[in-house]
Amino acid sequence: MNESAQAETLWNASPWWTRTGAILGFIVIAMGIVMGAQLGAHLGPCGLPNGVTKPGLAIELAGDADAGVTIVGPCSAGTCRQVSPKQVDIGGGKVMTVCLDKVDALRAQQWTDYFFIPAYWALFVWIAILSLRFGGIRFSKDWAQFTGSVLCKAGGAGTLVFATAGAVWDYIEDARILSFLSAVRNAANSGAGALLSQPGMRAAAFNKWLCLFVAIGCTAPFFLFWPGATAKTDDERRKEKKSLVSLFLAWAAGFSAISAAFTGLAAYLFMQDQRVEAAAGSLFLALLLGTVLMVVAQSWPIGTQEWLDRLTMMPVLRRIPMDLDDRQS
Secondary structure, three states: OOHHHHHOOHHHHOOHHHHHHHHHHHHHHHHHHHHHHHHHOOOOOOOOHHHOOOHHHHHHOOOOHHHHHHHOOOOOOOOOOOOOOEEEEOOOOOEEEEOHHHHHHHHHHHHHHHHHHHHHHHHHHHHHHHHHHHOOOOOOOHHHHHHHHHHHHHHHHHHHHHHHHHHHHHHHHHHHHHHHHHHHHHHHHOOOEEOOOOOOHHHHHHHHHHHHHHHHHHOHHHHHOOOOOOOOOOOHHHOOOOOHHHHHHHHHHHHHHHHHHHHHHHHHHHOOHHHHHHHHHHHHHHHHHHHHHHHHHHHOOOOHHHHHHHHHOOHHHHHHHHHHHHHHO
């Protein structure tokens, strides 16, 4: 590794480069768990249109009033739990049953999403900054370093643009979902009242997911050209040693990002809801692996064997063989 590259390895620059990414990743994961819990007691996979199994995603992709009202119907609950079922006229003489507790649960999740959006946007932006700052620096050969740098910087720029566009579309989508759910609630409270609002969120949702799938695909070069190297050492043989744990996580995140991008593009081109759900799973897997990678970067900056050696030198662990010797004697 040449001197300029070695001086700029992710570890030797500052631990806060990866530490900040880990913190943002944990915030996104925690908020995702909270949003899932908001629906867990009310909505399940039963009755969701187009083979989708996640109710939060199903309401985003609802293309007409029939699909939207079906999501908040009594399926899988038997009854409407906390609230008595209501009737809604969706037009054409068709009256459907809705559960207002499901409507309220989805509305609460959408309000939470207003805070979730800046959280995941910040994580994307941070990965983009890392791509622009550190992309390709771990290579010792000039041509390899140049190639990695160009790909990572292009990916970082793409991540910034598409993650921002995705966040904007997400806000538009949330506003349309809340408008539709409010119309459903008003119609239900009117006693089989006519549903005057038609869903407008499907187009916004597909645009949002397309931007986010492209954004996560743009992060792939950063993970595949992971810049993390071991810390500086006096041992010449170990100066370019990489942590295999970090590299495995980085490559897994990179391939998950590529999978999400290609599956997401196919979902957008063919307007397939189930593919959107599959691509969304790969996207969040890539972000999860990236978060774990940032955490591991704090524990394995010197390689797995060296880290284990240091672990065994901790006072608590050093006492274990001493205690065993005392018992045997």
